[in-house]
Amino acid sequence: MAPHVRFPGVDEELQKLLDANMDQAPARRRAREAFKDIQLGIDHILFKAPTHGLKIxxxxxxxxxxxxxxxxxxxxxxxxxxxxxxxxxGYGDTCTFFFEGLARKFASHGYGVFAMDYPGFGLSEGLHCYIPHFDRLVDSVIEHYSKVKENPEYCTLPSFLFGQSLGGAVALKIHLKQPNAWNGAILVAPMCKIADDMVPPWLLTQLLIGLAKFLPEMKLVPNKDLAEAAFRDLKKREMTTYNVIAYKDKPRLKTAVEMLKTTQEIERRLVEVSLPLLILHGEADIVTDPSVSKALYEKARSSDKKLKLYKDAYHSLLEGEPDEMIVRVFDDIISWLDEHSTKTINS
Structure with missing residues (x-):
């Protein structure tokens, strides 16, 4: 089990909700409901975005x-x-914590932002952070966003995928399944390949793949501290504990195998990627491999593609960097979106 975090000033009842087994959605929903005001009150640049003038x-x-x-x-x-x-x-994450701040910023710049928790993640139903079939997960995302895009209010608007880390792999798989459905994709530190340091040695990997056939849900895969690897700013790294429904245990066997298989498939199919792309990656990222973002940029057959690499930056470009870097990355995304939204409308 991942160690439970004690929050100063939190009463016993609330602490009990945080200490509960979060394998199933009801426990995660109770914890988030009880904790959401505390989350939104933390001292992070993303939570300083205004909510007035927004429909949430x-x-x-x-x-x-x-x-x-x-x-x-x-x-x-x-x-x-x-x-x-x-x-x-991203992996183990939810759309209700750090993304809350990002979404408000996008919406205050005039964008309609839609997000969902994958099956088994965040507040959605399913065994926590268990991916029995990556393709099935991708199909669930396609199903949800297809309904959004078919809404008469939005069906004439340009639409963009925005994927972070594992979400970058989800976004690329969506595009490969729906090559002409989207006007572009923004990929932040996309998981096109898991960095070699994060993958167990070859022999152990083969053993785990074999074991996954018999114990798919077991939390057995050795892993490094993701917050430490992903967040450069120490104060912001401490704030990850407030993401109370994030998955913090060892990866489940089948989840790890599915992620590995998916990254191998994406690496093989980079040349099929054909939509307008903005790829952003920290040069010091040790979670997902920046060299594969470079390969994606080089191999994708998109005629409209841009790669931005940020010196010294880690994996969590929009959450875990010093404020000035977060602002810079966000501004780069907004200027690309502004340009591509008008370009799409005018074409």
Missing amino acids: KESYEVNSRGLEIFSKSWLPETSQPKALVCYCH
């Missing part, structure tokens, strides 16, 4: 596989959005 909505909907999926949207209150930004979150 949370909902649960049962998908075609019978799983209750959590989703959230942030829209400008008084104007039609310039475009839709559909978010794909």
Whole structure:
């Protein structure tokens, strides 16, 4: 089990919710509900984004596989959005913590932002951080965002995928399954390849792949401290403890195998990527490999593609860097979106 964190000033009842087994969604939902005001009160640049002038909505909907999926949207209150930004979150994560701040910033710049928790992640139903089939996960995301894009209010607007880390792999798989459905993708430290240092030695990997056939849900894969590897700013690294429904245990066997298989598939298929791309990666990222972002940039057959590498930056470009770097990366994304939203509308 991952160690439980004690929060100063938190009463016993609340601490009990945080200490509960989070394998299933009801426990995660209780913890988040009780803790969300504390989360939004932390001293992080993302949570200083204003909420006035925004329409924010949370909902649960049962998908075609019978799983209750959590989703959230942030829209400008008084104007039609310039475009839709559909978010794909990272490994073990949720769209309700750090992304809350990012989504508000996008919406205050005039974008309609839509996000969901994958099955088994965050507030959605399913065994926590268990990916039995990566393709099935991707299909769930396609199903959700297809409904968003078919809404008569938005169906004429440009739409962009925005994937971080594992979400970058999800976004690329969505594009490979729907080559002409999107006007572009923003990929932040995309998981096209897990950095060699994060993968167990070859022999152990083969053993784990074999074991996954018999014990798919077991939390057995050795892993490094992701917050330490991903967050450069120490104060912000400490704030990751407030992400109370993030998955912090060892990866489940089948999840690890599916992630490995998916990155190998994406690496093979980089040449098939054909949509407008903005790829952003920290040069000091030791979680996902920046050299594969370079390969994606070089091999993708998109005629419209841009790669931005940030010197000394770690994996969590928008959450874990010093404030000035976060602002720089965010501004780079907004200027690309602004350019591509008008380009799409005018073409």
